[in-house]
Amino acid sequence: MSDMLHLVEPVIPALRRYARALVRNRAAADDLVQDCLERAVSHWNQRREGDPRPWLFTILHNLAVNHFRRSARQGKHITIDEANEDDFGQDAVQEQKLMYQDVLDKLARLPEDQRAVLLLVAVEDLSYADAARVLDIPIGTVMSRLSRAREKLQQEIEGTADGAPTNVVQLRSMK
Amino acid sequence: MSNRPITEDDLHAYVDGVLESEREAEVAIYLEGHPDMARRVAAFSDQRDLLRKALAPIADEPVPSQLNLSGMIESRRRRSSPVWWAIAAMLMLSIGGVGGWVMRGSLQGSNGGLAALAQEAAYSYSVYAPDRIRPVEMRASDSAQLVQWVSNRLKQPVKLPDLTGSGYRLMGGRLIATSHGPAAMFMYDDDRGDRLVVLTRPMASEQSAPMAPHLGGDVSGFAWADGGMGYSLVGQAAAESLRPIANEVRKQARTI
Numbered sequence: 001m002s003d004m005l006h007l008v009e010p011v012i013p014a015l016r017r018y019a020r021a022l023v024r025n026r027a028a029a030d031d032l033v034q035d036c037l038e039r040a041v042s043h044w045n046q047r048r049e050g051d052p053r054p055w056l057f058t059i060l061h062n063l064a065v066n067h068f069r070r071s072a073r074q075g076k077h078i079t080i081d082e083a084n085e086d087d088f089g090q091d092a093v094q095e096q097k098l099m100y101q102d103v104l105d106k107l108a109r110l111p112e113d114q115r116a117v118l119l120l121v122a123v124e125d126l127s128y129a130d131a132a133r134v135l136d137i138p139i140g141t142v143m144s145r146l147s148r149a150r151e152k153l154q155q156e157i158e159g160t161a162d163g164a165p166t167n168v169v170q171l172r173s174m175k
Numbered sequence: 176m177s178n179r180p181i182t183e184d185d186l187h188a189y190v191d192g193v194l195e196s197e198r199e200a201e202v203a204i205y206l207e208g209h210p211d212m213a214r215r216v217a218a219f220s221d222q223r224d225l226l227r228k229a230l231a232p233i234a235d236e237p238v239p240s241q242l243n244l245s246g247m248i249e250s251r252r253r254r255s256s257p258v259w260w261a262i263a264a265m266l267m268l269s270i271g272g273v274g275g276w277v278m279r280g281s282l283q284g285s286n287g288g289l290a291a292l293a294q295e296a297a298y299s300y301s302v303y304a305p306d307r308i309r310p311v312e313m314r315a316s317d318s319a320q321l322v323q324w325v326s327n328r329l330k331q332p333v334k335l336p337d338l339t340g341s342g343y344r345l346m347g348g349r350l351i352a353t354s355h356g357p358a359a360m361f362m363y364d365d366d367r368g369d370r371l372v373v374l375t376r377p378m379a380s381e382q383s384a385p386m387a388p389h390l391g392g393d394v395s396g397f398a399w400a401d402g403g404m405g406y407s408l409v410g411q412a413a414a415e416s417l418r419p420i421a422n423e424v425r426k427q428a429r430t431i
Binding site: 004005008009012013014016017020021030033034037038041042043045046099100101103104107118119121122123127128143146147150153154157158 | 183184187188190191193215218219222223225226227228229230231233234235236238239241242244245247248251395413414415
């Protein structure tokens with residue numbers, strides 16, 4: 001248990017970021033991370049040797065998926081936190097804050113499975129192989145979801161998401 | 176320069192900065208000749224950058240006290256039962272070797288209870304399970320004689336657990352010496368060659384005790400006692416995957 005503290009504690013900020021980007025509500029996200037950490041403590045002897053980050057993200061991701069299922073079943077509405085000073089730090093200029101808020105809104109419109117891949121790979125710096133392990137999908141599926149997530153988010157950013165066919169060059173055709 | 180064609184996966188790996196430098200240079204050259212593709216790749220890079228910047232402030236927030244990890248570890252330690260810790264301590268000592276010998280007085284303090292049984296099973300596992308030549312003295316083909324032999328020596332009818340339903344085949348068994356008398360050891364393996372050990376012997380103390388996990392080092396397992404006989408199941412698989420197998424052994428042993 002003694003190595004647990006120094007292996008897991010540094011990952012907590014990234015776990016909070018991933019949870020928040022998925023559920024977009026500070027309290028709900030931190031509840032998920034708390035749950036994740038408690039499971040990590042009680043199942044510490046079952047992890048694989050090496051970097052515990054993929055293992056922790058796997059636990060957190062599965063909890064988030066259950067959370068989404070439960071919310072959907074109960075028809076529970078979860079408030080989405082609005083941007084405020086706390087969320088974006090004091091120094092950021094107003095325009096930049098709006099831009100950040102905007103991209104997060106657009107990210108939220110991606111299907112859950114695409115969003116998860118994009119966050120794990122592009123934000124949390126997991127390797128494609130580790131992302132595949134976290135999501136329990138083949139690496140080829142990671143790549144195709146990543147491709148679709150990027151295309152879709154780019155269409156949202158360029159405001160062409162609901163528009164007519166565009167001259168957008170597709171890196172990978174939709175499967 | 177390789178002749179491998181540039182793939183879509185290469186382009187994403189380029190955006191994520193995870194290509195090897197040689198391949199990265201090849202993609203860069205490709206993009207110079209394909210301005211449309213270069214624009215998309217640049218847009219994806221900007222998008223990646225924007226996402227990271229938009230989410231970075233969350234990771235910079237002070238971690239709320241709700242997520243105090245040392246507090247969670249501490250409260251788990253307090254919640255854990257003394258039995259668990261006694262067994263964990265035993266296993267730590269058994270790994271310690273010399274330390275275990277020096278501390279033998281305190282181990283015997285358990286009077287042959289569940290903690291001692293768990294330790295004996297862990298010892299047996301670490302001695303016999305890695306043995307590739309003669310892990311068991313009597314093979315599964317002689318299982319009837321094996322059962323008769325250990326039943327005679329233990330002066331108790333011993334039931335041989337059948338774990339084929341859990342994916343483990345009997346390899347055989349042997350008699351083990353413990354400081355609390357003879358014990359029967361049965362060994363099993365699965366299709367991957369992972370081995371399990373079941374140890375059983377009469378109990379002088381704790382003749383009936385609920386199943387308790389023993390964890391530590393690279394073996395884990397469960398020990399319990401029923402009707403004067405103690406049982407311990409030990410393996411290298413995760414404790415939670417051993418629990419249903421231990422339950423199965425307990426169930427079968429009760430139907431003697």
